Amino acid sequence: MPLIPYKNIDQLPPEVKATFERLPVHLNIFKMLANAETCFAPFLQFGTALLSDWNTLAIQMLYVVIYAALLALREYNDYSLDALIAGRGGAPTV
Numbered sequence: 001m002p003l004i005p006y007k008n009i010d011q012l013p014p015e016v017k018a019t020f021e022r023l024p025v026h027l028n029i030f031k032m033l034a035n036a037e038t039c040f041a042p043f044l045q046f047g048t049a050l051l052s053d054w055n056t057l058a059i060q061m062l063y064v065v066i067y068a069a070l071l072a073l074r075e076y077n078d079y080s081l082d083a084l085i086a087g088r089g090g091a092p093t094v
Helices: 014-021 028-033 037-052 054-073 081-087
Strands: none
Touching: 014 037, 028 037, 037 054
8 A cells, every 4th residue: 555645636737637648557656646746747758768768777777776875875974075184184174
């Protein structure tokens, strides 16, 4: 059961409703995404762009994995230049 409620199609703004009606399949993920009305059409355009160019998708997914690993393994100020400068005896930047 998703934590984000499904949006009622009849209550959508006209432009989002028109975009939703043009979809070939009305999946529940699109009903959840309709909660973010301003992001609905750009999300569909981004997904279409990813599906049309598989080489780009592979590179972007690699960046996603690397970024997720950096976020999961990060520690506060490990990659800060301030700590490096202070460790060498230089004046810390503010």
